[in-house]
Amino acid sequence: GLDPNFLRHSQFKRPRTRITDDQLKILRAYFDINNSPSEEQIQEMAEKSGLSQKVIKHWFRNTLFKERQRNKDSPYNFSNPPITVLEDIRIDPQPSSLEHYKSDASFSKRSSRTRFTDYQLRVLQDFFDTNAYPKDDEIEQLSTVLNLPTRVIVVWFQNARQKARKSYENQTEAKDNEKRELTNERYIRTSNMQYQCKKCNVV
């Protein structure tokens, strides 16, 4: 059987292109006007920013997806106008013309980190121990049971997998060349099998 990890790692990847603030400014400006830009607009952005069209398209896909995600799940949804509108209104002395891109001031910062309760963590971890890849309906269930947004659940599993993978790799390294039969990391094995199954559509 092929280890997905091996496949992943042996793949040669292009280095991650970092989008600078200035480039982001340009993309944002277009995005605020139009979610799905035309080819021409993409070309314009490519010229202005120096980014490849592929990267730009990708950015738009992800940004739109995230924006919708945000609107659906609640923790990052600041668009619900607070009832206490009074407290946070201040008037910008001089709105600089450069600042237009930041469509919405309340979105500009990274959302604050959610603190899980011990109970929530225990439930999540228990689930993870038997299945690192919950299906949509299972995520939905966890979401209602734990009273957490689905997005948060998804991200938690994502990070949990990442963490488990890492410790698996460390252990593998430590055990040096006795690579094959590790019975220790049930999670990851299970995960990989499920991942493979998923990829092969075997359910």
Add this chain to the structure above:
DNA sequence: GACCCATTATTA
């Protein structure tokens, strides 16, 4: 679109 994973950044 789902997931990966290096990275960023927020808390205890």
Add this chain to the structure above:
DNA sequence: TAATAATGGGTC
């Protein structure tokens, strides 16, 4: 400062 939630660009 460590642990880890969240981000963003990458792949299939």
